[in-house]
Amino acid sequence: MLTVLLSFLLASVPLSVVDDGETVDKFVKEDFELTLVDQLLIDHTKLDIQMEVLNEKIYQEPVDAKLADDGDIIQEKPGVALDRVQFRKQFYDYFYNGQPTELSPPERVVYPRVDSELLSEIRTKTIGSYQTSFRPNNKERTRNIELAAEAIDSHVVFPGESFSFNGVVGKRTKEKGYKRAPVIVRGELTEGIGGGICQVSSTLYNAVDINGIEIVERYSHSRSVPYVPPGRDATVSWHGPDFVFKNKHNRPVLIRASAKNGNMTIQILSSKS
Incomplete structure (x- = not known):
């Protein structure tokens, strides 16, 4: 004291x-x-x-x-x-x-912001979901995906509130455990800290592309990516593109994200009412 x-x-x-x-x-x-x-x-x-x-x-x-x-x-x-x-x-x-x-x-x-009572109420109904696959033997990229998934897991977006992927996940740094892995820059494949997290943002985009959610900001890669169909990706970088959506429902929504055994899974949950 x-x-x-x-x-x-x-x-x-x-x-x-x-x-x-x-x-x-x-x-x-x-x-x-x-x-x-x-x-x-x-x-x-x-x-x-x-x-x-x-x-x-x-x-x-x-x-x-x-x-x-x-x-x-x-x-x-x-x-x-x-x-x-x-x-x-x-x-x-x-x-x-x-x-x-x-x-x-x-x-x-x-x-x-979020207490146990609210969390128990808004986890009762799935209103959106999406799953993509990755190669778990690529340990650096897998670790980046796991860290980004952990950052957005259990995040609650209240009515009228906007979710910013960069804002919630934060800067991808070595100090946070992010590794160097392949990234796409101007159509070319190179390496950078946090490579692979665009799979998390892209999976999230497809999970929230539902009624009641407004996509505010989304950008596609300069070349196709293997984990989602063409035009269904959402590229992000700390000093560049962000992925932002707004909750237009009159109730909070909950993001559940996990990256295990080569599967990146996101569920969007809310209350039954």
Whole structure:
């Protein structure tokens, strides 16, 4: 637990942020003063910056509920963030009244987007699906497909919300485990980090090409690919094409994706109602 220590031993009135007994941040009251005629005011721009620094120290990202391989629901985990409203009130007391002399940053719960109750409701009906095949003996390409499938698995797209493949999967890097594998660039076959993930985006495109889903952005490769029929692919790259679709249903939809034993499978699920 981070502790904010307010010390009044010096005229400058230092404020220190201490984590496990070690000071990780320090500033003084005068840093936030604004004088207007004879009235002492707080520089709220600086206070907002300081609260952002404190929030970075205590923030814990919430974790959405998701489905395990066997279909069991893995429970969500709420996160933690700085309660800026309460901290601002306490800072006012410190700034104007010199009290309290010690406080802990007030926290608020950050709830995940998807909880277990929602997940159990929207996994009951299959509204779209598609499967493609790949060669599992190509270990580098297979690993890339597995990582991209894991990234989109259990992702929920709410009504009116758009899904961006690049936004959800993120940048494909060595640090994330992506390997060099064949990719198509300007009609030529070459190698690049993350080669093979276009099979995931193409399988997803065919799974969501259904009533109630609007394809917002899709591009085909500059040459045909073997895993889908001509014109049914969706190429993606981090600094280039993206695959984007929008949920036009009045209920959330759930993406289930798996890459096992040479099969890339995607199901689109929702509630029965």
